[in-house]
Amino acid sequence: MIExxxxxxxxxxxxxxxxxxxxxxxVFSANAGIVNIGIEGFMLFGALMGCAGSYWTxxxxxxxxxxxxxxxxxxxxxxxxxxxxxxxxxxxxxxxxILASGITITLNRLVFEGKVPAISGFESLHIPFLEKxxxxxxxxxxxxxCYLAFVLVPVVAYVMRKTHLGLQVxxxxxxxxxxxxxxxxxxxxxxxxxxxxxxxxxxxGAFMSMGQVRFFSEGMISGxxxxxxxxxxxxxxxxxxxxxxxxxxxxxxxLQFRLQVxxxxxxxxxxxxxxxxxxxxxxxxxxxxxxxxxxxxxPYIKE
Amino acid sequence: xxxxxAGKVRSFLIAAYYPIVSILASFVIAGxxxxxxxxxxxxxxxxxxxGSLGNKRAWGETLNKAVPIALTGLSYAxxxxxxxxxxxxxxxxxxxxxCAVLVGTEIDFLPAPLHILLTLIVxxxxxxxxxxxxxxxxxxxxxxxxxxxxxxxxxxxxxxxFMIAGPIKDYSSTSNFAQSKAMLVTARLPRILPGTRLHAGxxxxxAALLFFQFILFHTTRGYEMRVIGLNQNAGxxxxxxxxxxxxxxxxxxxxxxxxxGACELMGVQLRIMENAFxxxxxxxxxxxxLGGNTTGGIAASSILFGAxxxxxxxxxxxxxxPTATVYILQGLVILFVxxxxxxxxxxxxxxxxxxxxx
Numbered sequence: 001m002i003e004x005x006x007x008x009x010x011x012x013x014x015x016x017x018x019x020x021x022x023x024x025x026x027v028f029s030a031n032a033g034i035v036n037i038g039i040e041g042f043m044l045f046g047a048l049m050g051c052a053g054s055y056w057t058x059x060x061x062x063x064x065x066x067x068x069x070x071x072x073x074x075x076x077x078x079x080x081x082x083x084x085x086x087x088x089x090x091x092x093x094x095x096x097x098i099l100a101s102g103i104t105i106t107l108n109r110l111v112f113e114g115k116v117p118a119i120s121g122f123e124s125l126h127i128p129f130l131e132k133x134x135x136x137x138x139x140x141x142x143x144x145x146c147y148l149a150f151v152l153v154p155v156v157a158y159v160m161r162k163t164h165l166g167l168q169v170x171x172x173x174x175x176x177x178x179x180x181x182x183x184x185x186x187x188x189x190x191x192x193x194x195x196x197x198x199x200x201x202x203x204x205g206a207f208m209s210m211g212q213v214r215f216f217s218e219g220m221i222s223g224x225x226x227x228x229x230x231x232x233x234x235x236x237x238x239x240x241x242x243x244x245x246x247x248x249x250x251x252x253x254x255l256q257f258r259l260q261v262x263x264x265x266x267x268x269x270x271x272x273x274x275x276x277x278x279x280x281x282x283x284x285x286x287x288x289x290x291x292x293x294x295x296x297x298x299p300y301i302k303e
Numbered sequence: 304x305x306x307x308x309a310g311k312v313r314s315f316l317i318a319a320y321y322p323i324v325s326i327l328a329s330f331v332i333a334g335x336x337x338x339x340x341x342x343x344x345x346x347x348x349x350x351x352x353x354g355s356l357g358n359k360r361a362w363g364e365t366l367n368k369a370v371p372i373a374l375t376g377l378s379y380a381x382x383x384x385x386x387x388x389x390x391x392x393x394x395x396x397x398x399x400x401x402c403a404v405l406v407g408t409e410i411d412f413l414p415a416p417l418h419i420l421l422t423l424i425v426x427x428x429x430x431x432x433x434x435x436x437x438x439x440x441x442x443x444x445x446x447x448x449x450x451x452x453x454x455x456x457x458x459x460x461x462x463x464x465f466m467i468a469g470p471i472k473d474y475s476s477t478s479n480f481a482q483s484k485a486m487l488v489t490a491r492l493p494r495i496l497p498g499t500r501l502h503a504g505x506x507x508x509x510a511a512l513l514f515f516q517f518i519l520f521h522t523t524r525g526y527e528m529r530v531i532g533l534n535q536n537a538g539x540x541x542x543x544x545x546x547x548x549x550x551x552x553x554x555x556x557x558x559x560x561x562x563x564g565a566c567e568l569m570g571v572q573l574r575i576m577e578n579a580f581x582x583x584x585x586x587x588x589x590x591x592x593l594g595g596n597t598t599g600g601i602a603a604s605s606i607l608f609g610a611x612x613x614x615x616x617x618x619x620x621x622x623x624x625p626t627a628t629v630y631i632l633q634g635l636v637i638l639f640v641x642x643x644x645x646x647x648x649x650x651x652x653x654x655x656x657x658x659x660x661x
Contacts, residue, residue, distance in 0.1 A: 037390070037449060077638070085642040090388055090449065094588050095637035102630025109625050110340060226453045233447065269465035276457040283451060284444040 002135055008254055010138045013146065014212060016250025018043070018204040020149045022228035023235065023242035024156050025200030028193040030232050031160065033173040033295035036194070037093035038078050039201050040225025041100030046071040046205025048104040051216040052111050054119045060210055063119070064145065067206035068199045074100070075198020079191050086299035105218050112216070121210040122146075145207050150243075157239035169193060173293030176300040186300045201225070223276065230279045234286050237293070245282070252278040322593060322600075324646045325639035326607070333632045337624055346622035351629075354617025355610035363499025367571060369609030370504040371396070371580075374563030375587025376605055377515050378434075378556040380596040384519060385528040385552035386535055391437060391452030392560040393584025394459035395430040399561020400568045401463055402429030404471065404483050404575050407490030407568070418489040419569070423507065426565030427558040433459065434557015435550055442546040456584070467575055483575040492570040504566030508605075511559055516598040518555070528552050560584065586612075589637050608633065 022039055029036060046067040054063030078096050081087040122143035130140040160166035171179040172189045180186050208224065209216045227249055234248075235241025256274045259266065334344035355365045375392040382389035403426040406418075413421065437451040468481040476482060492502040519525035528548050531538040538545055564580055572579055590608050594600025611633065615626035644650065 035449070037453075081638055081642045085644050087638075087641040091592055091641050092638065094390070094585070094592075095634045095641070097634075098585060098589065098630050098637065099634030102627050102632075102634060105627035106340070106625050106631065109627075223453065223457050226450060230450050230454075233450070267465050267469065269461045269468065272464075273458050273461045276454045276461075280440075280446075280451055280454045280458075283454075284440055284446045 004258075006135050006138045008258060009136065010142070011254040011257060012247065012250040013139060013142060014250075015253040016246040017146050017149050017211070018207050018224055019228050019231050019246035019249055020153070020243060021145075021207065022197075022201045022204035022225065023231040023246055024149070024152055024239060025197030025204075026228060026232040027156055027160060027237065027239050027242060028169055029190075029197040030296075031173045031237055031293055032169045032190050032193040033176065033293050033298065033300075034082070034190060034194060034197075035089050035093075035229075035297040036078065036197065037090055037226065037229065038075075038096030038100075039093075039197070039228050040221055040223070041093075041097040042071050042075055042198055042201035043205035043208070043225045043228075044097075044100045044104050044219075044221045045074050046202030047209035047220055048108060048205075048216050049202065050206025051119055051209045052107065054121070054210060055111065055117055058120060060120045060122050063210060064122075064203060064206045067202040069202075071202025071205065072195050072199040075194055075201070078198070079194040082299065083187055083190050083194075086301055089297050089299075101219070104216075108216060108218060116215045119210070119214055121214045122207070143207075143211050145203065145211055153239050153243045160239060170293070173295055176295050176298075180300075180302065186302070190300075201228075204228070227275065227279055230283050233292070234282045236286075248282070249275060249278065321643040321646060322604070322640060325593075325643065326636055328639050328646070329632055329635035332635055333628065336631065337622075337628070340624075342622050342624045347618050347624045347628075350618040350621030351611070351614040353614070355614030359496075360499050361613065363496060363501035364613040365606065365609045366501055366505055367609070368613045369605040370502075370508045370570070371563035371567040371583050372586040372590050372608050373508045373601055373605035374511055374559050374566065375584050376590035376594065376601045377511055377587075378560040378563070378584075379588045379591040380594075380601060381515060381519070381528075381559065382552050382556040383591065383596050384532045385548055386532040387438065387441070387448055387549055387553055387556075389434070389437075389452055389553065389556050390449060390588065391434065391455050391584070392556070392563070392587045393581070394452070394456035395434045395557040395560035396564035396567075396580050396583050397459040397463045398433035398557070398564070399426035399430035400564030400575055400580055401459075401466060402426050402561070403490075403565040403568050404486065407486040408471070408484040411487055411489075413489060415489040415493075418487070419492065419503075422490045422569060423562060423565055426561045428561075430561015430564065431554045431558035434560065435554045438550045438553035442549060460578075460581075463575060464577055467577065471575075473574065480576060482577075485574045486569055490569060491573065492566065500571075502566075502570030504570040507562055507566050511562060512598050512602055515559075515601075524548070524551065560587070563587070586633070589633050592637055593640050 022043060049070045050063045050067035053066030054060050057063065078092055081092045082089050122145055124141050125144050127140040131137045168184050168189055171184060172186050176186045205221065208220065231242055231245040231249065235245040252275045256271050259271050260268050337344040337347055355361055375396060378392040378395065379389050403422050406422045406425045437448045437455060440446045440451050441448050467483045471483045473482050473484040492504050495501055495503050519529060527543045530541065530543060531545055531548055535545060563583060567580060568575065586608055590601055590604045593604035611629050615629045618624055619626050
């Protein structure tokens with residue numbers, strides 16, 4: 001029983017981690033007024049680049065770095081078209097997703113030639129003493145990226161609430177025109193928040209391909225990027241909100257695996273729907289209470 | 304008279320300028336990417352074009368591919384005209400196809416024309432009802448359709464996986480892959496051009512395009528939808544029922560996508576296999592954007608996208624470029640169409656002259 005509970009906890013945390021990382025990036029860009037469905041494509045891109053990087057360099061750490069940097073570059077396409085060309089954010093996001101699926105499938109076939117090579121993934125890092133704790137000890141046997149994600153939560157919360165930078169982001173999202181008048185560069189603020197969210201989505205994708213499994217498969221993100229968007233809405237656009245929301249999703253996904261193993265008689269295809277259904281229920285239940293920034297989705301055209 | 308004609312040509316050229324330049328630019332960039340990856344772009348594009356437009360048979364394939372994506376394009380467009388972003392055509396396609404397969408395999412006493420008609424109607428209704436749910440959730444709970452429509456895509460997909468692995472599985476097949484029973488002969492769309500595989504789904508797509516044009520521009524409902532799409536507040540002040548129109552637009556949108564799934568099923572696939580209809584919905588979004596959510600634009604751009612996907616196989620054969628590279632082309636086309644200011648000649652001139660650019 002204790003073992004079951006322990007493995008359930010571990011799988012919850014591991015499932016929640018990519019949503020948490022991507023969600024923390026979205027705390028910045030969403031608060032700056034960006035609605036980015038291209039997160040799905042960013043994560044897919046990061047998942048491939050992480051694997052390819054790890055395959056080339058033989059080091060998971062370098063793989064992660066390559067994923068972060070290349071996805072950040074990739075996100076510049078989104079930033080350029082939405083900010084500099086005033087293009088519709090949803091449309092550019094959709095294009096990014098199509099583009100990412102084309103690029104990743106093409107590169108995957110070229111780099112790995114249809115094989116699944118052994119790559120080094122994120123190793124688990126045991127924290128002394130804490131790992132010996134009953135039941136929750138397993139939470140201290142996770143990978144570095146996983147700890148990093150959780151440590152980032154208070155950091156992001158602090159930056160958003162207590163620093164000048166965070167207030168600028170909030171101001172730009174709430175009223176770009178007024179922010180511009182008082183000398184905040186709307187363009188620059190939106191640019192760096194998108195790049196940051198691109199970098200973190202890349203890491204989130206890399207965690208899926210190198211932390212949860214040890215390979216890249218086409219379409220492996222299967223909606224986790226969209227779930228990250230749901231997480232930010234559900235979490236009320238704050239870092240700690242994102243933490244709770246991604247843990248709820250983590251529980252949903254861990255539950256799904258657990259039920260599959262348990263042989264409940266429910267077909268696995270139906271169980272696979274569970275996280276998506278949870279997302280639906282969550283989005284319906286929460287939306288009346290939280291509200292995004294006023295300028296969400298609107299391009300800002302300087303006069 | 305002459306002037307009028309010249310004016311028409313001129314306005315057509317202006318309307319066609321951005322799509323054409325965007326497509327050219329996408330081909331150039333995709334060509335550069337192929338070159339970098341070590342392929343011959345010349346061979347690739349030659350294969351792509353000859354495989355899609357090279358002969359009568361290729362044209363048949365191109366139009367067959369264009370049919371479902373014209374329908375999913377209409378699905379995105381009619382919702383968008385009413386201010387709803389429908390990213391759920393993917394799932395609505397499956398909902399329609401699933402309904403079509405039930406009618407097309409279980410009802411065995413109807414003559415062909417009636418059976419086809421009934422299958423299409425049921426597919427429309429199935430897709431439409433599935434499409435209406437996100438609209439209802441938006442009205443009732445304020446849930447963003449950006450997220451809900453996508454979640455419904457996955458739910459439909461896995462439900463179909465469940466159905467073809469059990470309740471509607473073809474147990475007589477020796478295939479290792481789960482698949483539904485095949486459509487009865489009376490529920491298949493007939494071929495309409497000798498020497499090609501072109502099927503009667505083309506008529507369904509044309510009818511849907513005409514219906515789209517009619518309802519949006521020749522009915523009061525369509526007028527109301529367009530007002531809401533342009534400015535929801537103005538619509539409300541004018542006393543238009545936003546909630547009702549939103550549901551109606553998503554109902555029709557889902558119906559269009561459902562028809563798309565049915566046409567692909569009844570004319571090409573003949574049975575549902577895992578993931579066989581993936582991508583039709585998102586291709587439709589691209590087609591609608593490229594066509595500016597207009598009837599003629601959607602017709603033309605669905606043929607373009609049909610050509611891209613029907614030529615992809617020959618491209619891979621002739622040059623080794625993976626078929627998925629076509630997605631890169633599609634993504635680029637959308638980006639350049641939406642970022643068309645890049646190609647604004649007057650703006651370029653101003654920049655070149657060193658003038659202030661807004």
